[in-house]
Amino acid sequence: MLADRMNIFIFTKQDEDSLSKKEIVIEAMQHEGFKVVEQSEDANIIISIGNDGTFLQAVRKTNFRQDCLYAGIYSEGRQAMYCDFHYNNLHEMVLAIRKADIEVRRYPLIEASIDNQQTFYCLNEFSIRSNIIRTFVVDVIIDDKLFETFLGDGLIISTPTGSTAYNKSVRGAVVDPFLPCFQVTELASVNNNTYRTLGSPFILSGDRKLRLHVHQDGNDFPSVAMDNEAIGVRRVVDVEIGLSDKVIKTVKLKHNSFWEKVQRIYL
Structure with missing residues (x-):
């Protein structure tokens, strides 16, 4: 039961304001009988304080734990996609857990x-994006068959929940997270007599395998990022991408679905 999960690890930024808020959350959690642990490995609930970017960092820095729940507390502004609870109403989160009035x-x-x-x-x-002021060339291969050869600034491969982030800003589709799939969206593609791409985002089933082959033509040191973190790789030739068997389990309030969040944030 969720109410049996009592060990909490709190992740936040290291600036003065964030650390001050962390201390208040720790005091509130301890007052309610929760144990706040120093190491994320000892926790069965991991809480981030900040915004969606902080939540993404919390998940990544704690190695995408499969045996615990994640919860996001937004400390300012409106609710975000990953953060259901507000810093000014911690009682709501505690009460939700106590009464099992939450969904996973x-x-x-x-x-x-x-x-x-x-x-x-x-x-x-x-x-994956060109790291210099110049386009680069990438073969887009689906299930070991060449689909298109891309010339442009880069490509975004997003999850359904990630479809509302960077992907949406470049006119990608917003995808229901109940669908096991991922999306490919172009960044400033160049279409001419030599290179031709679909020119629109496309969605692949979770059973598909995608491979990106970077042409080694002098621009073979692209910038690679996972969520909101750049990855320090020097040369990239092939990237294989697919839907993982792993999932992230997050705490949500009832009556606060993905589409209710989309409506609240964007409409």
């Missing part, structure tokens, strides 16, 4: 492997 939301992850050496997980998106 399962968010899919995508898995990206770079040159068969490093594997990364993404809750929002994987992005």
Whole structure:
């Protein structure tokens, strides 16, 4: 039961204001009988304080734990996509857990492997972009068959929940997280007699495998990012991407679905 989960790890930024808020949250949690632990490995609930970016960092820095729940507290402004609870109403979160008045939301992850050496997980998106003021060329291969050869600034591969982030800002589709899939969206593609792409975002089933082959033409040091964190890789030739078997379990309030959040934030 969720009420049996009593060990809490709190993740936040290290600035003075965030650390001050963290101390208040710790005091509130301890007052309600929760144990606040120093190491994330000892927790069965991981709480982030801040915004969606902080939540993404909390998930990544705690290694995408499969055996615990994540909860997001937004400390200013309106509710975000990953943060259901407000810093000024911590009692709501405590009461929700105590009364089991919460639901567990399962968010899919995508898995990206770079040159068969490093594997990364993404809750929002994987992005690959030219690192210099020049376009680069990428073969887009679906299930081992060449689909298109892309010339442009870059590509974004997003999860359904990540579809509302960077992907949406470049006119990608917003995708229901109940659908096991991932989306490919172009950044400033160039279409001419030599290079031709679909020219619109497209959605792949979770059973599909995507491979991006970077042409080694002098612009083969692209910028690679997982969610909101750049990855320090020097040369990239092949990136294999697919929907992971792993999911992130998050705490949500009832009557606060993904689409209710989309409506509240964007409409």
